[in-house]
Amino acid sequence: MSKADSDERRSTAVPVPLRLTADLAVLVNETAVAVKLSKQDTMRLALERGLAVLRQQLAPDLAA
Numbered sequence: 001m002s003k004a005d006s007d008e009r010r011s012t013a014v015p016v017p018l019r020l021t022a023d024l025a026v027l028v029n030e031t032a033v034a035v036k037l038s039k040q041d042t043m044r045l046a047l048e049r050g051l052a053v054l055r056q057q058l059a060p061d062l063a064a
Helices: 003-012 022-035 039-049 051-058
Strands: none
Touching: 022 039, 022 051, 039 051
């Protein structure tokens, strides 16, 4: 994806609130702390890659 495509995608994005189960919220919080990202950035990456893949790639200690 080019930078122009990325900028266009961001400018048209509309914030959508997400409701997470308690278990998923804990996993997102643990992952965010482990990879030193905000919860929002962690959720964006998790939606793109999958939370399990994100944990495996960026926080292998948590993946086990």
